[in-house]
Amino acid sequence: MLVLLAAIFLLHIACICLLLAATIHNAWWMTDSMSTDIWSRWILIGGNWNYTEIPAHYPKEYLQAVQASSVLACIFCILGLFVFVAQLYTLPKGKRFLFTGAFQLLAWLCIMIAASIYTDIFHKDKEQGWYGASFILAWISVCLTFISCITYFVLRKKTA
């Protein structure tokens, strides 16, 4: 029982870590000398990485949507962790962790919106480069938050 609890807790923490890494690290799209999105662009000039602005031709509204929804996903996931701990103590026996599941559902929705918009809108013209670590982490978080959400909706509290 305790092992299951620890596993679920660890899954939630893993979600938070992946979400934070995907949101904060500017590496959604990379080339040999550039690591970019969603906040700024790092360009390798003469052996040094320089911090520059995202170019103006990026569709502004979509970029702001990706930024806002990835930050919201982080917020909901972190709040969900606290709600989970609170519900561990206050939930009566036999009830489900619905409130926590709701937060994880919102986090899943937000990060899915962010990852989908980014995949569909940005870097569509066959430019050189590849999807970076943050992009991959964002999609992995989509899966993990979904699994976490389903777990909370199904799990019942066994001991009082």
Added chain:
Amino acid sequence: MLSVLALTSVVLLGIASQITAIVVYTSWERHALVGSDVRLSCSFFSWQWTSPDVTFSWQYRPDGAKEGISIFHYGGGAAYVDNKGPFRDRLEFVGNPSRRDGSILIKNLDFSDNGTFTCDAKNPPDIVGRPSSVRLLVFEKVPVQAGVVTGAIIGVVLGLLILIVAIYYLMRFLVARRVFSLSMSKHGKKGKGKEGSQQKQAGPLK
């Protein structure tokens, strides 16, 4: 004991006023629309009392120029504004020197007013200090700062969520208090068991 403390603090203050210099404060950057007025504020911090010989000087250096020109001076109780340079008839002193405020008002801005304004304040005998600069940017249309829209989206979504949760709990509270007789009160709530005693029927458990 208290007198020793007071004496020590007075001595330290006396020493400090010799060591620390005057510190001049202005904004870092000001954005303004063409044709509007902008108030450039300047204040200072000094350990000495505000002297009647306090002076404020403003200098203007256009973008790309190497040298600046003097456009304003307050000294000896009188303010002298620019009457020959680019700001003649457009500059006004709106500060209060006795309150350590040396702000100026520039009216009817133009694109040629882009540049750096430097304020230098002196409070005799405290005269050692660095002047402070404020950059003026004149726009046709004031741009939205980076991140404001993103922050607004986040704030609105969180606010809506809090509102929805608050309304939900309010409705539950009101239904439980028999203020409303909604159809919601007929099925049981899968709640945390707080108002469970009010429901007569068992809730549907999946």
